[in-house]
Amino acid sequence: MMCRSILVMIAALGTSVTLAADLRPVSTFKKISNRTERSAALFTEAARVLEHPRCLNCHPADRTPTQGDDLHPHNPPIRADEEGHGPPGLPCNTCHQVQNTPTNVTPIESIPGHAHWMLAPPSMSWQGLTTRQICEQVKDPARNGKRTLEKIHEHLALDTLVGWAWNPGAGRAAAPGTQKAFGELIAAWIATGAACPADRPADR
Amino acid sequence: MPYSINVNGAVREVDVDADTPMLWVLRDVVGLTGTKYGCGVAMCGACTIHVDGKARRACFTPVSNVGSAQIRTIETLHETAVGQALQRAWRELDVVQCGYCQSGQLMSAAALLEANPRPSDDDIDMVMAGNICRCGTYGRIRAGIHLAARYLNESTTGSGQ
Numbered sequence: 001m002m003c004r005s006i007l008v009m010i011a012a013l014g015t016s017v018t019l020a021a022d023l024r025p026v027s028t029f030k031k032i033s034n035r036t037e038r039s040a041a042l043f044t045e046a047a048r049v050l051e052h053p054r055c056l057n058c059h060p061a062d063r064t065p066t067q068g069d070d071l072h073p074h075n076p077p078i079r080a081d082e083e084g085h086g087p088p089g090l091p092c093n094t095c096h097q098v099q100n101t102p103t104n105v106t107p108i109e110s111i112p113g114h115a116h117w118m119l120a121p122p123s124m125s126w127q128g129l130t131t132r133q134i135c136e137q138v139k140d141p142a143r144n145g146k147r148t149l150e151k152i153h154e155h156l157a158l159d160t161l162v163g164w165a166w167n168p169g170a171g172r173a174a175a176p177g178t179q180k181a182f183g184e185l186i187a188a189w190i191a192t193g194a195a196c197p198a199d200r201p202a203d204r
Numbered sequence: 205m206p207y208s209i210n211v212n213g214a215v216r217e218v219d220v221d222a223d224t225p226m227l228w229v230l231r232d233v234v235g236l237t238g239t240k241y242g243c244g245v246a247m248c249g250a251c252t253i254h255v256d257g258k259a260r261r262a263c264f265t266p267v268s269n270v271g272s273a274q275i276r277t278i279e280t281l282h283e284t285a286v287g288q289a290l291q292r293a294w295r296e297l298d299v300v301q302c303g304y305c306q307s308g309q310l311m312s313a314a315a316l317l318e319a320n321p322r323p324s325d326d327d328i329d330m331v332m333a334g335n336i337c338r339c340g341t342y343g344r345i346r347a348g349i350h351l352a353a354r355y356l357n358e359s360t361t362g363s364g365q
């Protein structure tokens with residue numbers, strides 16, 4: 001009964017309801033009249049993806065990937081090289097297949113996989129950074145793989161390894177929203193000047 | 205579904221589901237039982253085989269991912285120079301205790317030496333950390349890899365016997 005009334009309430013609220021797992025659509029940022037503030041707010045929303053465990057685990061603070069929603073160290077222990085692959089003799093694809101692969105062993109329901117499974121380069125580590133610091137790093141060609149903002153958009157909106165975050169295999173929560181909605185936020189952020197949000201007091 | 209897979213230099217026809225892990229294809233269909241099952245989730249390394257010369261955990265490598273790659277198992281590791289050096293070192297140092305993990309240890313050690321002929325302790329630890337030994341032979345495994353590297357180096361520089 002209780003569930004039914006909640007469902008009725010949600011139906012009554014219609015499309016204005018944005019579930020926590022969704023991303024706010026770009027249209028909802030129009031009410032922020034200041035362009036720079038709007039841009040920073042768009043990035044802050046997109047950062048819900050960048051700061052999600054599915055992304056952070058392969059953008060660690062050092063060369064050791066992490067796992068799970070609590071970002072615990074990768075088991076078995078692994079240390080990637082500068083290019084993002086395992087040490088000589090133990091490349092990522094020793095274990096990670098070209099696709100997510102189910103296991104028959106609980107509690108590990110699947111081993112994540114992708115044809116280009118690898119760790120982000122050291123210049124793109126995100127763990128431990130504030131949203132502002134990630135924003136500045138993403139824009140900085142010296143750290144982002146010499147990408148223009150246009151290329152950054154292309155990478156985030158279309159790259160299938162980025163897209164893995166929304167298709168992470170059984171036993172793993174996906175990043176919020178969809179890659180399409182994420183790409184639209186990034187496009188709108190760039191179109192409004194690619195401003196970075198200020199650090200929140202808690203970040204300082 | 206029928207698959208032609210290349211195992212230890214011979215083409216084998218197997219009729220299994222596409223998602224059947226190579227470990228079970230090798231053990232139950234081809235009859236090569238040297239490759240062992242430990243965990244089924246990439247945590248122990250007991251099932252390590254070589255796919256085109258690179259280490260691969262067979263316990264969840266689907267047969268459909270292997271294609272026409274050359275697969276090598278512990279049964280033919282001795283056909284390679286690295287495999288011979290490892291076997292000699294393993295015997296010399298009496299590395300094995302119960303032996304259950306050792307085919308996986310040797311396959312991982314061989315992949316390491318093929319990629320890095322003179323590994324440091326740290327290089328060995330980084331790669332071999334993926335192989336668990338319940339008997340705790342880790343110290344002898346590391347010493348065995350160093351000794352095998354020395355045998356290989358002596359044979360390439362001509363100073364060996």
Ligand code: FES
Pocket residue numbers: 240241242243244245246247248249250251252261262263264
């Ligand atoms: S059985 Fe494959 S890694 Fe343990």
Ligand code: FES
Pocket residue numbers: 300301302303304305306336337338339340341
């Ligand atoms: S020798 Fe017994 S498990 Fe390794």
